[in-house]
Amino acid sequence: MARSVPDINDFASLFHGSIRAQLNWPALMQMQAAVSQEVAADWRHLCDLRTVWHVDSEGRAVDWWSAGAQPLTIHEAGELQDRWPPERAARVRSLRHGLRGMVEPQVLIVPAYRVRDRLLLLDATHRIMAGYLERADLRVLFMTIEAPPMPELLPDLGVVEGSNDNF
Numbered sequence: 001m002a003r004s005v006p007d008i009n010d011f012a013s014l015f016h017g018s019i020r021a022q023l024n025w026p027a028l029m030q031m032q033a034a035v036s037q038e039v040a041a042d043w044r045h046l047c048d049l050r051t052v053w054h055v056d057s058e059g060r061a062v063d064w065w066s067a068g069a070q071p072l073t074i075h076e077a078g079e080l081q082d083r084w085p086p087e088r089a090a091r092v093r094s095l096r097h098g099l100r101g102m103v104e105p106q107v108l109i110v111p112a113y114r115v116r117d118r119l120l121l122l123d124a125t126h127r128i129m130a131g132y133l134e135r136a137d138l139r140v141l142f143m144t145i146e147a148p149p150m151p152e153l154l155p156d157l158g159v160v161e162g163s164n165d166n167f
Helices: 008-015 025-030 074-079 086-100 125-134 156-163
Strands: 034-040 050-055 070-073 106-115 118-121 138-146
Touching: 008 025, 008 034, 008 106, 008 138, 050 074, 050 125, 070 074, 074 125, 086 125, 106 125, 125 138
Parallel strands: 050 118, 106 138
Antiparallel strands: 034 138, 050 070, 106 118
């Protein structure tokens, strides 16, 4: 094991096969996308993270490709808990319950994609949401893809770039 700055190969070693977001792995590997690391050690730093969760104009959960779909931050999604799909609510509730009894900080390694000056979570959204809502002692290492915000690399970016100037 040698010390090095993480690259897309390291990112793939950690996350390929577990990220459900539709990353174009071959394109990212071919372009040798850069990867950076950031640490958040306070739940307050999680509120502005973008999620792959989207809502329609009524605040109902929809897929990213739905007409008018708007991506949510962790804070925005937390404000809409009463409108979450039942599976999402149950998963976050279970994770919150697990966090309540923790004595030591919860340490997470989370994949993200940088879009302008903000991070888009590629996985672990339920865990981040649970920690945020519980105000838990989280220590998060973000492994972040630093590549152009192109829908060809991640389809969600077409929604982010095309329809939501607040991203």
